[in-house]
Amino acid sequence: MVRVGSKIRAADFPPSKWAQSNTEILNVTSTSYIVGSPTVETLFVAPQSGSVLLVCGGGFRDSSTNRISIAPQIRAGSSAGSIVLAADEITRGVTAGSVSDEYEFYSRMTLLTGLTAGSTYHAQALYKVSGGSSADIQSREIAVIPTPLGGNYAGKPVAALDYPDTVWAQDTTTISNPTNTTYSAGSPTVNVTFIAPTSGRVLVAIGGSAGNATSSDRIIFAPELRETNVSGTIIVSTDVEQWGWGSQVSAGYVQGSRVSMFDNLTPGDPYFVRHMYAVATDPGSQTQDINCREILVCSVP
Amino acid sequence: MVDIAPNRLVRTLDGHNPSDKSTGARQYNDLGIDQPDWQGNEEFNLPDIAVQVIAPTSGKLMVSVGAGARDNGTAPNVDGFRLSFQVKQGGFAGSVLTDASTFRGWVSSRNVTLYMFGSRIIIIESLTPGNLYYIRAVWQSSQGTDPDTLDWQYPSLVVVPLP
Numbered sequence: 235m236v237r238v239g240s241k242i243r244a245a246d247f248p249p250s251k252w253a254q255s256n257t258e259i260l261n262v263t264s265t266s267y268i269v270g271s272p273t274v275e276t277l278f279v280a281p282q283s284g285s286v287l288l289v290c291g292g293g294f295r296d297s298s299t300n301r302i303s304i305a306p307q308i309r310a311g312s313s314a315g316s317i318v319l320a321a322d323e324i325t326r327g328v329t330a331g332s333v334s335d336e337y338e339f340y341s342r343m344t345l346l347t348g349l350t351a352g353s354t355y356h357a358q359a360l361y362k363v364s365g366g367s368s369a370d371i372q373s374r375e376i377a378v379i380p381t382p383l384g385g386n387y388a389g390k391p392v393a394a395l396d397y398p399d400t401v402w403a404q405d406t407t408t409i410s411n412p413t414n415t416t417y418s419a420g421s422p423t424v425n426v427t428f429i430a431p432t433s434g435r436v437l438v439a440i441g442g443s444a445g446n447a448t449s450s451d452r453i454i455f456a457p458e459l460r461e462t463n464v465s466g467t468i469i470v471s472t473d474v475e476q477w478g479w480g481s482q483v484s485a486g487y488v489q490g491s492r493v494s495m496f497d498n499l500t501p502g503d504p505y506f507v508r509h510m511y512a513v514a515t516d517p518g519s520q521t522q523d524i525n526c527r528e529i530l531v532c533s534v535p
Numbered sequence: 536m537v538d539i540a541p542n543r544l545v546r547t548l549d550g551h552n553p554s555d556k557s558t559g560a561r562q563y564n565d566l567g568i569d570q571p572d573w574q575g576n577e578e579f580n581l582p583d584i585a586v587q588v589i590a591p592t593s594g595k596l597m598v599s600v601g602a603g604a605r606d607n608g609t610a611p612n613v614d615g616f617r618l619s620f621q622v623k624q625g626g627f628a629g630s631v632l633t634d635a636s637t638f639r640g641w642v643s644s645r646n647v648t649l650y651m652f653g654s655r656i657i658i659i660e661s662l663t664p665g666n667l668y669y670i671r672a673v674w675q676s677s678q679g680t681d682p683d684t685l686d687w688q689y690p691s692l693v694v695v696p697l698p
Binding site for chain 2: 289
């Protein structure tokens, strides 16, 4: 982290990295993760905070009900290094819905913490399919963005508020067949507290993994922002339309996230944001499940 | 495209110039959008969903586009919603540097009759540090049907300068 009174160093801001391939891959058959051709990979250097935003996504389709997953893998040092983070769609990746016969495109943002500052890592987007031999991929991408992001005007001394830590919470408890049509924080709750930066602006990413039933109501996720703590005044209420994420009517779990910017926060004030979920009032049964929930807050300049 | 290097003073332009966002209306119903045109709010006589941003030293910007979308028409005449963005030099009247593409956009499944929500993050690289860019959200449908029954909600655009 960038501490008050410390000098800003180049090592606080190693470059963001991005790799994408839009080469179409037809008729994927591997049900275990593979790198594919061309590969989608990049090296990056961990910042002083040891934390980076990890974005993985792409575009996928199937004429049947098979589902493509794309997930990030991190290795130490190089493409031959030991695996630091194994590809896993439930916690880090995206998976297509089971009813998309034309390409759909989306991505997921999570936070990877605990990296060794100054060390080089290798990030790569891997993919697999749930079954069959008819699912296709149009795009694969991975981004690694060092944190903290933030800043202030030129000539101003650096203050701690310019670079608050990026924070997130994730829980993989399975919640089977929830029926609440009003928002619930669930159990365990998934929430973080953060200090608003100088800019008053933060990125909020809400996401996870939900679905797993057709002929069912969708499950929707939305962030709730309060002052100070869980009892504080609500600043941003749950609204899936504006800044939430939702499952599809899908035979399998769908993963992804929605990234929004909340602004006009008071610099230096503490805020509390939590992951809330509900079952949409669709004309279906209530048979979908959740197996991952997450919320991420990243200060931006 | 200069990385922040040791022994060089860190400047505001080093990825610390302001980020911004812009969001459209709550609901766009049954609008007859089609390929191959990419249309934004401007084409609907509404304020553009756009941000102006100065490219940082790295020449890199993070762009997030997100929305909710459905097509409650009758299968198989259903459309996916494609939300992308154009990068223009300077302002609205500037030349298009990077045009919209599904490779750089959020696209809903064309088979969802109930809203799906999400976003996609794209990193734009190789911009000229210090130059002003105008980034505007634009959209199209995947196929186009008549009558059009594609609906979408809160198309949003977030742009963050990166180190």
